[in-house]
Amino acid sequence: MEQSNKSILLVDGMALLFRAFYATAVSNYFMINSKGIPTNGIHGFVKHLFTAIEHFNPSHVVCCWDMGSKTFRTEEFSEYKANRAEAPIELVPQFDLVKDVVDSFDIPNIGLKGYEADDCIGTLAREYSVDHKVIILTGDQDIFQLINQNVSVAIVRKGFGNYDLYNPERLLEEKGITPAQMIDLKALMGDPSDNYPGVKGIGEKTAIKLLLEFGTIEGILDNLSKLTKSQQKKIEDSLEMLHLSHRLARIHCEVPIECSLDQAEYKVNKERALSTFRELEFKGLDRLLG
Template identity: 40%
Template sequence: MTTKPKLLIVDGMALLFRSFFASAAMGHFIRLEDGTPTNGAQGFVRHVMTAQSIMQPTHIAVCWDMGAHTFRNELYDGYKANRPAPPVEMLPQFDMAKTLSEEMGWQNFGVAGMEADDVIGSMISKWQDVANITVISGDKDLLQLLTPSTEIAFTKKGYTEYDVYTHTRFIEEYGIEPMQFAQVKAFMGDTSDGYLGVKGIGPKQALTLIQTYGSIDKVIASLEELKPGQRTKIQENVDMLKLSHELATIQTNVPIEAEFTSLAVPGYEQHTFKALEERGFTLIAKQARSLYSLS
């Protein structure tokens, strides 16, 4: 029996933001000679290199948001409206991180009008029968994408510690199928994404409703069975509940223009890291030397 390939899907935005804020908090922007900060971009590359050495994938893909405006903003003006703009030191690092990713030999993916989550969901849908998949992210919304062949590794501490969710673990902990998680999110809302859900229904009540009834539609059809307070809250917020579900649901049908074979993990050459070091990306070069015994 042949072993399935192992695909590592990286949420590039999550790792870039995480790396930036981890070092920016101490004022470590690690600038190039011209003063351009590199802390987030270098941290992102180092994180992926370390993950690769731990998880040993055969294939790798990096997913990105392509600008702040997506189809979700068309659905709802308030979507992510309360998020602060990225710090000025981070602005040049979005393109820098994508360029470094390409130079490392990793394929970047992003689709205008879609979020990285939607691209990740579509990759899982496309390749879940072809490969065992691990997604690295910090975004709990991705739990809805778990399948028997897909696990989500949430960043925990540094570059080496992860909280890994499998399909089985999710069902044991939540008592629902992963695809129902967006319906739970719809009831409880998400303040960081700016959608309200049903005011007054928190995570525990939201989960209990979906465990009991299975879906938003079935909850609405069974309102008479609910306590009067809960029933009133839902009745008064039905439109926002349905909209919240649309916003919380990750798309899985975004076209992925790539053959699986093109995602094969590259071999790393000494000259790649030497060139990066000469341009001022010294932390990446140092990491490469420790991981790949490159002189």
């Protein structure tokens, strides 16, 4: 089948919003407008969004969002992400407003209660990448598990327009493992930011070594006798948590959401976008619209 010339940019909205908010919040610069609404996170988000669109030149753009903190993962493990602090008061009003802003650019907002943005991104990436190239814009390496020959991940670095682009070859070269093994890696070493422990006492280095030798968690469990006594004990003591961590780490790619390519086609209405900038009292973003 001939490769399509379409390319879809899937944006992890919350990752960009949080990054933009905290970049200026450290100096208490919240950009409170004349209506008393803080807009620093949205301003930075918009800058990130249009900078990425200019850089990657996609034909289609979709923005995915978390829809509250309760998901199927918190139902399975109540401690999941329980270490996260409440959102700062200046960020709270920006959660809904940023979606209105994205909507004014005619870019679809996709999210579903009970699932994380990652799950929506995974579902759409799987669907679109059958025939098209997909780039996922995020700050989160958890998404590496979605990489394939048609799906690459752009990790946003400090500043604007700085991206680390990962495809299967880059991931293998840098981490030594495949996208599918990223799930096993997280299950073994746990994830402090998501607040699940994996196997206590096994870090990234040991986890990668075991995966290189035995391929998967199943492979490791089938060959427990070949591990050191210390490794055996650690895994046997954490067996239940290992399986739970594996379920928590896997991005769910069958979320019941829909977003046709027609809906996602990137064709921003410049006048409508400029009107949004005026309403929010944004300065210096007009040039990003080209």
